[in-house]
Amino acid sequence: MNRSRLTLLFLLLSLSILFAGCSSQPAANSGPPVAKKIRIGFAMDALKQERWQKDRDLFLAKAAELGAEVLLQTADGSDDAQMKQVESLLTQGIDVLVIVPHNAEVAGAMVEMAKKQGVPVISYDRLVRNSSPDLYISFDNERVGELQAKYLFEKMPTGNYALIGGAPTDNNATLLRKGQMNILQAAIDRGDIKVVADQWAKEWLVEEALKHAENALTQNSNKIDAFVVSNDGTAGGVVEALTKQGLAGKVLVSGQDAELAALQRVVKGTQTMTVYKPISKLAPAAVEAAVALAKKEKLPTTRTVNNGRIDVPSILIEPIQVDKNNIEETVVKDGFQTRDKIFKDAPGN
Secondary structure: OOHHHHHHHHHHHHHHHHHHHHHHHHHHOOOOOOOOOOEEEEEEOOOOOHHHHHHHHHHHHHHHHHOOEEEEEEOOOOHHHHHHHHHHHHHOOOOEEEEOOOOOOOHHHHHHHHHHOOOOEEEEOOOOOOOOOOEEEEEOHHHHHHHHHHHHHHHOOOEEEEEEEOOOOOHHHHHHHHHHHHHHHHHHHHOOEEEEEEEEOHHHOHHHHHHHHHHHHHHOOOOOOEEEEOOHHHHHHHHHHHHHOOOOOOOEEOOOOOOHHHHHHHHHOOOOOEEEOOHHHHHHHHHHHHHHHHOOOOOOOOEEEEOOOOEEEEEEEOOEEEOOOOOHHHHHOOOOOOHHHHHOOOOOO
16 A cells, blocks of 8 residues: 555544544533532531521521532631631632621621622521621510510519520620510519529520529529529529529529420429420521522511611511420420420329
8 A cells, every 4th residue: 555545544534533522522511501509608606505406407408408508617606716617618619608606796707708708698596796697587586585574474573583694795695685674674663573683694504504593592592583594505504503492393484495405394394484486497498598699589588687787688587485385286296396205204294
């Protein structure tokens, strides 16, 4: 075979390989483009309390249902850790930041950092102050405080009251106290109620509430008729202090969150009531809002709450007063807690 024929054959072979490669290219790119999965950064304060573990699980489940990816971080009650975690989330290309602030004021810098990078922010359960979040989604915490105080006041319209609030750094604790005073202030002004102790439990710690309750009982010779306590964890500390003095079940004690241990105390009679906040509604609604923000869709807000800088568009869910008479039609019916666990040690069960 001469040189010219070899050259021609080589040319034809090269062209056939080239065209074969070109013809296969469209097949590799065929079909509709794959949508980018929405990435939600979820910066939580801590997971020590039962309530927050439920928030996490419900949040993750709803995100999975909607096909969103959640990058979860927990700060274990540290401002520095939460700041670093938010910085890390922002470097990972999140589409929206959902934050449960440890400190309502400090977290403002985290919100502004996200906004500068074009990442929308949802303030979850606790309002971040002096910043510009896109949404605040929570329960009506002022209403929670009203429900707590109203229940105790209706049972004990006169007497010595002790107030034990939550963490001073948590804006919710302030709102709860505001709601409590909405109910009690008039009776205090009339002299029907005497506030013999007014303390705040750092970090919502049980041992802080226990210490405050013990001091209040000592300073008032055990003559306290009601403890207005802002959540179930701290209510547990108060009940412990009362138990040591043989007063558990004789002194009114409020709470909130409908934690299992609190509901067990309610049916035993050592804690008077709690406030149920249906997080089965809150967490999924927050995920839906996060996805909507990532897609630049309109949010279904009904009101605003001022955080010291702006009126933040808000979704607030109504809390529910719970005592031993309506446990089954509220927390049990909703599947939030099971009847067997609540009543396992109850008298006569």
